[in-house]
Amino acid sequence: MLVSKNIEGRDSGLSVDAAVADETVISGDLEASWRKICSGLRRDLGAQIFGQWIKPITLALFDSGNGSLHLELPSEFAATWVRDRYAERLLLAWKAHHPAVTDLVFQAQSGSAKIARVSPLNGTAAPASRKAVSESKFRLDLDPRMTFDQFIAGHSNILALNAAQRTAAAEKPLFSPLYLQSSTGQGKTHLMHAIGHAFREEFPSSTIIYMSAERFMIEFVSAMRRNEGMEFKASLREADLLMIDDIQFIVGKNSTQEEFLHTVDSLISQGKRVVVAADRPPQALDGVDQRLLSRLSMGLVADIQSAGLELRRDILEHRLASMPHQNVSEEVVDFLARTISRNLRELEGGLNKLLAYAQLTGREITRELAEEQLSDILSACRRRITIDEIQRTVCEYYRLDRNEMSSKRRARAVARPRQVAMYLAKVMTPRSYPEIGRKFGGRDHSTVIHAVKLVEQLRGEDSEMDNDVRMLLRQLES
Template structure:
């Protein structure tokens, strides 16, 4: 039964009247919409990801009273995986095509198998299996998109990337544990997943455990309550590669810290590999046992700095290169890279939302559309840069007296930097053209419009001018 019981009853009641609504017509309409949505997702995600995660989705039940649509997947694991990564995108697509749909849920059919296997072949063709569902003591959930090939390197993350690759390599690493440190959304979790993928490629029969510190604590406490503490400890110590994310959340828990300390000691003494990640260096962890602090600091602490403008731009271009049918101008890429600067997760999420909206509505991707649809992200990310700050930075860069920003001099050596400052004021602040003009010696708004258009044109024609503007943007953003 595709339509819910209340709708079905009404269909029966209406049979023979002028409405002519049937269950099959409702189902066919939703099936047609679903095929349209799938066609777009196949183009965006690529055939492999689409075939693995989206294609198996089946329409289940639609409740017209609540606007709730249920989507069915083959297993609980796949339902959770799709929910975590594509729920917002799928809901937006359904709402565009069928406004009556208010929400969607993902579920596995009753009685579906909760145990899945991933088969993986090494270079010699030998098969090895990894349990990823509830029968395993610690299921291994690695995002297939988070590999080394998909990690974009830059000055801010090259040390962490090289250390991660060495940790996953065939030869024994020079350091253990590897401690990855960065603020939220800068790529440390991506590197941990990439280590897991690469290590499994090199050692198909290896035991890999990856979990958050929160899950580690929950599993430990649950095992102790069931009087299965010894089994829990033995399972951890069987790992060939142990990775614990967000280690900062393990602090303050004495018994958990004690167990984690003994586990790390045991694995390191056996030559096993340990990777941990946190949002701060080991010395800044509050309430951590000094012995555990010593172990975490004894390997390599690899810091991932905030991504700079060029790296953010490279990440967007890499993402777009996988979708050649999507036309996004250099101006839009530059705008997103400059304004969404807090973390890379927000950056990619903003791009995905923009692409999905443009595809589903048929609107052209422009800077105006980006400002309209990403207003919540942009407002949170924008640092409040003032026109005075812009003028001061431009004068220092071009070695001009600050008074030249308001002077009447028209010599090119003065006028051009002034025009650049006007351009930056329009790009980096919410000020209107008249407001900007008043800050530049009471100039008319038409003068500011001319300056902005001129600099935009020169950036496309003159590499030196483009380089100057990029350097100034970088200075102001930092």
């Protein structure tokens, strides 16, 4: 049993294996490095995520013998959550700011919690009692959840999906490299992991390298400082499949750009497969060498468009189908799919947060709970749609004169579209019932409440009405 002081001076008992033989009390240098790392993470992750998951971390113990740094969190749930989502980013940050740290161990503050380690080149969690096996310079770290079977296809991503499957197939693809391009959170990384899984299944003895551009740069610079540049280059060029994510972060760095160019040239000339991903097309990469730009453009550039409403709904339903014990109504699914539209990572993250909150508190998952717990995501995603815009769109859809939205006519051909517009005004704008009523000819708030409840009821009973509302929602969100 080792006892150390963390940065707050609290005793923490740590049960570790024989490899951690001598403890080192946390030094001022480590504390200073941690403050710098936190500053960068606060900026990159945002104040809310940083405050919830990163800020509670305390430095517990550093073993200078094997480079292991123990990080403590308030609970085992928090330790597992941070390890699964931020381990590689944290390890890369430590290697950049304090190279002596080569291994991270995440644990709860309770001494009975299990310890999970992140190996420097792997990033996968392993029990602290099992010694990491160094099989090769770059060990493959693929998310088991990111396979082709788990990728939901739609009109916006079908080209990229087909190209990714072709890249991983036994037959030699017609193009190399494959360049996956989309904005953040649309599925690029999922497809790269899926390519890795399928290629490994097709060629079990092949060498696959997958890493982020950030890790590529850090590993390259570290190798050059250790006078191991030739070994680093040789390891890259042994790959049968090389995948680099977020390639936009490599551009502008002359030495790493040059090395990546030569690596791509070498692999392509050998008939090997190369996949890169970026948030912009090759021509929009800032500061890129023209030779590298030519190589990246010579294969297939597969663009992934933003997911539409139907694809977002399909993704949520697919996720929930694997969790039959979770009770989430169609209304909540529809609300999340309509509202969280910026990227799919936010969409799944919002659902996960909602499910975790409901499980930990025992509260029923309702639309009200979703609005309460996901207010930060929802406010960022909502486009500022006005009631005037809703009225105009509804009148065009039902071929009515715009004045009918404020008229006193009660004929069903007029009243029903007006009620639909009131319903849309409530679900798509932050306006209150009285404010909405004033925009519809000065009607009382009770009239708006009745309209909203009636349309909600009709959507469940009348497929034609539900289809009308869905079409209008799609038009207004596009």
